[in-house]
Structure formats: C-alpha cells, structure tokens
Amino acid sequence: MFRNQYDTDVTTWSPAGRLFQVEYAMEAVKQGSAAIGLRSKTHVVLACVNKANSELSSHQKKIFKVDDHIGVAIAGLTADGRVLSRYMRSECINYNYTYESPLPVGRLVVQLADKAQVCTQRSWKRPYGVGLLVAGLDESGAHLYYNCPSGNYFEYQAFAIGSRSQAAKTYLERKFNNFTASSREDLIKDALIAARESLQGEKLTSSVCTIAVVGVGEPFHILDQETVQQLIDTFEIVREEETAPAEPEAAAEQDAATEQASGADQGGAGNQGGADQGGSPMDI
Amino acid sequence: MTKQHANWSPYDNNGGSCVAIAGSDYCVIAADTRMSTGYNILTRDYSKISHLAEKCVMASSGFQADVKALQKVLSARHLTYQHQHNKQMSCPAMAQLLSNTLYYKRFFPYYSFNVLGGLDSEGKGCVFTYDAVGSYERVGYSSQGSGSTLIMPFLDNQLKSPSPLLLPAQDAVTPLSEAEAVDLVKTVFASATERDIYTGDKVEIVILNAGGIHREFMDLRKD
Numbered sequence: 001m002f003r004n005q006y007d008t009d010v011t012t013w014s015p016a017g018r019l020f021q022v023e024y025a026m027e028a029v030k031q032g033s034a035a036i037g038l039r040s041k042t043h044v045v046l047a048c049v050n051k052a053n054s055e056l057s058s059h060q061k062k063i064f065k066v067d068d069h070i071g072v073a074i075a076g077l078t079a080d081g082r083v084l085s086r087y088m089r090s091e092c093i094n095y096n097y098t099y100e101s102p103l104p105v106g107r108l109v110v111q112l113a114d115k116a117q118v119c120t121q122r123s124w125k126r127p128y129g130v131g132l133l134v135a136g137l138d139e140s141g142a143h144l145y146y147n148c149p150s151g152n153y154f155e156y157q158a159f160a161i162g163s164r165s166q167a168a169k170t171y172l173e174r175k176f177n178n179f180t181a182s183s184r185e186d187l188i189k190d191a192l193i194a195a196r197e198s199l200q201g202e203k204l205t206s207s208v209c210t211i212a213v214v215g216v217g218e219p220f221h222i223l224d225q226e227t228v229q230q231l232i233d234t235f236e237i238v239r240e241e242e243t244a245p246a247e248p249e250a251a252a253e254q255d256a257a258t259e260q261a262s263g264a265d266q267g268g269a270g271n272q273g274g275a276d277q278g279g280s281p282m283d284i
Numbered sequence: 285m286t287k288q289h290a291n292w293s294p295y296d297n298n299g300g301s302c303v304a305i306a307g308s309d310y311c312v313i314a315a316d317t318r319m320s321t322g323y324n325i326l327t328r329d330y331s332k333i334s335h336l337a338e339k340c341v342m343a344s345s346g347f348q349a350d351v352k353a354l355q356k357v358l359s360a361r362h363l364t365y366q367h368q369h370n371k372q373m374s375c376p377a378m379a380q381l382l383s384n385t386l387y388y389k390r391f392f393p394y395y396s397f398n399v400l401g402g403l404d405s406e407g408k409g410c411v412f413t414y415d416a417v418g419s420y421e422r423v424g425y426s427s428q429g430s431g432s433t434l435i436m437p438f439l440d441n442q443l444k445s446p447s448p449l450l451l452p453a454q455d456a457v458t459p460l461s462e463a464e465a466v467d468l469v470k471t472v473f474a475s476a477t478e479r480d481i482y483t484g485d486k487v488e489i490v491i492l493n494a495g496g497i498h499r500e501f502m503d504l505r506k507d
Contacts, residue, residue, distance in 0.1 A: 065367070089367050093360045 011123045021127060022120050025149035028129035032075035034162035034198040035062060037133040038172065038191055039144040040182040043215035044135035046073040047191040049162070049198055050210055063212045063222055067092040069102045070136035071212050071220035075162035076149075077129035084128060088112065105136030109145045109153045117151030131161045137214055160194060168194040184215060189235045192228075204232055295347050295395045296321055299482030300332055301431030302343035303469055304401035305443070306409030306424050310462045310493040313401035314469045315343040315429075316477070316504065318485040328485035328506065335497065337362055340375040340402035341490050342382070345429030346416070347395035354394045357385055375402030379412040379420060386418030393417050397428035402492055409492075431476035431483040438472055462491065470502050477504045 006012050007020035014020060034049040050059040063073045064085040070092065074081030091111055095103035112132065119125040132147040146161065147153045158176045160168035171194050179187065188211060196204040206228035214220035223231075302315040315332040318325060333343045334355040342358070344351040361381060365373050373381070379400050386394055393416045400412040400420075413426035425443050427435040443460070460468070466489060473487040484504045491498045 086367075089364070093363050097356055097360050 009123055010120055010125070010127060019120060022150045025127035025129050026131075029076040029131035029149065029161055030163060030165075032078070032130070032162045033060075033062070034160060034165045034168060034195070035073040035075040035131075035133050036158075036160040036165070036168050036172075036191055036194045036198070037073060037135055037144045037146075037156070038158040038176075038179055038187055038194070039135070039142045039156075040184075040187050041180050042142060043182075043184045043187055043213060043218070044137065044142050044144050045184075045187045045191040046071060046133060046135050046212045047195045048073050048210045049195055050208055059207075059210075063210055064089075065212075065220050065222070066108075066134075066136075067096075067102060068219040069138065069214060070105055070108065070134065071214055071222075072135070073133040073212070075131050075133075075165075080128045080130040081132065084112065084115075084130065084132065087115065088134075102138060104138040104140070105134065105143045105145065106138070106140075108136070109134050109147055112147050113151050113153045116147065116149060119149075120151055133159060133161060135212070135214055135220070137216065142215070158194075160198065162198075164198040164200055167197040167200055171197045184213065184218075188213065188231060192232060192235060205229065206232060294392075295350075297346060297395070297430075298326070298348040299430045300345040301427060301429035301435060301473070301476055301480065301483045302332060302345050302397070302399050303427045303435060303439070303472060304343060304399040304411040304413075304425065305439075305460070305465045305469065306401065306411040307460055307462055307465055308409065309403075309407055310465070310491060311341075311401040311403060311409035311411065312462070312465045312469055312489060312491050313341045313343050313399065314473065314487055314489040315345065316431075316473060316483045316485060316487050317501075318483060319348060320482050323481075325485075331488055333488055333490055334359075335490075336373075336400075337375070337378055337402075338372040339492060340373065340378045340400065341492060341497075342398055342400050343428075344396045344398045346397045350394040351396045354385065354396050354398075358382060361385070374405050375400065375410050375412075376404055376422075378402070379410075379422070382412075382414065383418040383420045386414065386416065390417050397432075399426050399428050401490075403494075407494060427472075429483075431473075431480040434476045434479055435472050438475065439468075442468060462493065466491065466500075473502070473504060 006014040010019060010021035033051045036047040038045050046063055048062040052059045060078050065071050066085060066088045072085055088108060091108060092103045116128055119127045127149040129149060134145040134147060136143050144156045145153050146156055146159050157179055158172040175190055191211060195209045206225040210222060211228050212222040299320040300316050300318055304313045313333060317329050317331060319327045319330040332345055333341060335341050336358050362373055382400060395416060397416060398414040402410060404410045410422055411426055412420050412422050414420045425439050427439060469489055477484045485506055487502050487504055489500050
C-alpha cells in the first residue's frame with residue numbers, strides 16, 4: 001500500500017522498516033538469466049544459462065575469472081557485474097602483490113559486500129543490480145558464496161539465482177547432501193542437470209550453457225564449447241519426469257525416452273548410459 | 285656555506301651481470317646468481333631472471349630490492365592485461381610497458397639495469413636493452429651490469445650486426461644456432477668471472493623457443 005511513497009530513493013525507509021530501492025535491485029537479479037553454483041570438498045562448479053538477445057547477437061558474458069583460484073558468475077545487470085568483476089580482480093592482484101599469496105575467498109566477499117552496502121546508504125548512488133555467485137578455493141577449502149545487491153552475503157553448498165532458478169534450486173535441494181563427496185565429473189553433471197532444469201523445456205546445448213570449474217590443482221577456467229557439448233552428450237541427459245524418486249529407474253527412463261523428441265535411439269542409449277555410469281538423474 | 289648532503293643512500297648495488305642474445309627462432313637470456321654488497325657476498329644462489337610473460341623473460345642487475353619491486357609491478361600489470369585482452373602480452377608490448385614503468389619513476393628511479401629477451405609475434409628472437417630510466421632499443425644482443433664492460437666488447441666482436449646504414453638492410457638478429465649461442469654465453473660468463481669480482485658462483489641460462497622455456501645452470505668460479 002505504501003510502496004510507491006517510500007521508494008523514490010535508497011535513503012528512505014518505509015514504515016515497515018524496508019528499503020524498497022534495495023528490494024527493487026534484488027528484483028533485477030531475479031530478471032537476469034540463471035546462474036548456478038555447486039561445491040564439493042575439492043571443487044566448485046559454476047553454470048550459466050546464456051541467452052542471446054537475437055540470433056544475430058553474441059551471448060552475454062556471465063562468468064568471469066577473477067584470479068587463478070576465484071571465479072564469479074553473475075545474474076542481473078551484467079554491466080554492474082562487469083564493473084564488480086574488475087574490482088575483484090584488482091583486489092586480488094593488490095593482495096597478491098602485498099602478501100605474495102592468494103586472497104582468501106571469504107575476505108573478498110566481505111569487501112564486495114561492504115562495497116554493495118555503501119550504495120544502499122548514499123542518496124546519490126543506487127544499489128548494484130547484480131547478484132554474484134563467487135566460487136573459490138583457499139586454504140580453508142572450497143567455497144561458494146552469494147553476494148546480494150543488499151550487501152548481504154551467504155555461503156552455500158549449492159545455489160541458483162536468476163530467472164527460473166527455483167527449478168534448479170529444487171533439483172539442488174534434492175541432491176546437495178551428496179555434493180561434498182562428489183567427484184569433479186559428477187559435480188559438473190549435476191550443474192548441467194540443474195541448468196537444464198532452469199531451461200524448462202528447451203534443449204540443453206553448449207551454445208546456451210557455459211560451465212566453469214575451479215578445484216584443487218585446477219585453476220579457475222571456463223570450459224570450451226566443445227568440451228561442454230561432449231559432457232552433455234556423455235551424460236546423455238534424458239528428459240526427467242517430475243515424479244517421485246521411488247519410481248523404478250528402468251520404467252522412468254523408458255517413459256522419458258518415449259517423450260523425448262529424439263526418440264528411441266537416445267532412449268536406448270540413455271538406458272545404457274544410466275546403467276553403465278550408475279549415476280542417472282533418477283538416482284538419489 | 286656548503287650544501288648539506290644526505291648521510292645515507294636509498295640505493296645499493298648488488299652487482300652481477302646479465303646477457304641476452306636473440307636468434308632467428310630462439311632467445312637466450314642469462315645472468316649470474318651472485319648477490320653482493322660492497323666487498324661481501326650476500327648469497328651465491330639468487331636469481332636475477334624473471335619470466336614475465338609466456339614469451340618474454342627479463343634479466344636485471346643493480347639494486348635487487350628495486351629489481352624485485354619492478355618485477356612485481358610488471359607481473360601485476362601483466363595479469364590485468366590478460367584479464368582485459370584474454371591473451372598473454374607479446375614481448376614488444378612488454379618492452380614498451382617496461383620502458384613506461386621505468387620512466388614513471390624518472391625522479392626516483394628503479395636502480396635496475398635490464399635486458400628483456402623473448403620471441404616477437406613472428407616467432408623470431410628479440411632482445412631489448414634499457415637504462416635505469418627506460419630508454420630502450422631493440423637489438424640482436426646485449427649485456428648489462430657490473431661485468432657488461434667486459435662482456436659487451438666480446439659480444440660485439442663475435443656478433444656485431446652490420447651498420448644500419450648499409451644497403452640492403454640487414455636483420456638485427458644473429459645468425460647463430462641455439463647451441464652456439466648458449467656456448468657463447470657460457471664462455472662470456474666464464475671470462476667475466478675471471479676479472480669482475482661481482483660476477484661468479486653460477487650462471488642461470490634461460491632459453492626461449494617455439495618449444496617453450498628451458499632453464500640450465502653452469503658453475504662459475506666462486507672467488
């Protein structure tokens with residue numbers, strides 16, 4: 001009822017104790033295309049849904065390398081994300097220059113959060129309209145953080161932000177207990193499946209999905225399109241039924257295979273793939 | 285009333301010699317590993333060579349604290365370049381950056397005498413030689429440091445390119461094989477060690493070619 005009166009600038013509280021401009025900034029994050037992150041004990045994987053405006057244009061860059069041990073995926077105003085990535089890179093370089101060691105992830109996210117907070121308490125500024133999933137490795141292990149426009153940050157085992165991220169989050173909520181002990185390959189597979197969930201019906205290909213990995217002995221890097229496509233094909237992600245996990249694996253895959261546009265071949269291969277790898281989407 | 289002068293100096297000279305030789309498809313960069321102050325040796329095992337970019341190596345003699353600071357600044361700038369351009373800096377680009385960085389401190393210089401060696405964008409060897417404030421030139425070979433007065437005339441004798449006034453224009457690159465160049469470097473350091481007290485202990489030789497980077501050491505006289 002009062003929303004329109006108290007939302008003109010960020011330095012005005014509403015009677016209910018809310019800052020509407022900050023909340024509107026969080027809305028901007030929800031409008032951006034999905035970004036997903038998951039971590040195990042030794043690796044962190046980031047996945048992004050890359051939607052180009054039109055067939056003629058290139059995809060927006062949503063994953064940025066910040067340092068060998070840190071990378072970030074963004075959702076929302078990508079321009080704000082680019083600027084913050086530049087800040088993060090600069091902080092990492094300066095820390096390394098002074099201390100000859102990599103900047104611990106936890107410290108970087110605090111600096112980032114403080115930077116975002118400043119924009120919520122100056123009348124001549126506006127909050128950053130971007131959410132960041134910060135993936136990194138340091139002495140205390142693998143980390144995944146989410147930085148809000150509000151200046152809050154949280155650590156996660158797995159998280160998804162952006163449009164249709166709820167579908168990805170639902171999938172992650174089911175599987176997250178296994179992530180700590182996951183292998184690198186399984187973690188990437190789960191990231192791809194989560195990305196596919198947020199695509200909701202569209203075909204998952206390497207042209208719409210970007211994957212980046214950081215891990216022990218593995219500097220942060222974005223996987224190239226070919227590798228991602230191979231991974232998608234290898235995992236042979238069959239369209240998953242929205243049914244209870246108790247349903248028999250074979251029956252579900254058969255059903256799923258018949259629904260799949262590609263038809264019997266892929267279904268058959270899907271069965272084989274599931275049996276061989278023992279890690280089909282229906283596994284809990 | 286005579287002018288008051290400082291009773292301390294911000295600079296020190298840690299001695300040592302550096303050499304770089306460019307070939308048609310390789311580059312050899314070498315420096316001794318002795319670090320000294322006055323008539324004393326601080327350590328026999330200090331590297332004066334820094335691998336700045338994939339195809340670019342710098343050797344610097346002079347005040348090693350300034351050298352270390354310079355290496356760190358260039359390294360940090362290279363990281364930023366990689367983030368912005370999504371590729372490594374080429375050797376000529378790094379050469380210009382080094383010159384600008386040195387001149388930036390024109391009125392409180394880095395006491396660092398540098399030779400930059402690497403492969404240019406065509407894969408040919410290149411060597412750039414500097415003074416302390418950034419004046420630089422691409423050459424076929426060069427030496428800097430305490431032994432340079434002994435080394436440079438010998439290199440001139442062995443390698444000197446024809447005059448740039450000659451026609452047709454001749455390449456600045458030396459027509460030596462990689463093995464011959466490495467051998468020449470070893471000879472040069474052995475000779476410099478004999479007469480320069482600040483050069484000795486070991487020589488670190490870095491070879492850059494299409495196959496990547498290769499490092500070797502050779503013992504020198506320790507006196």
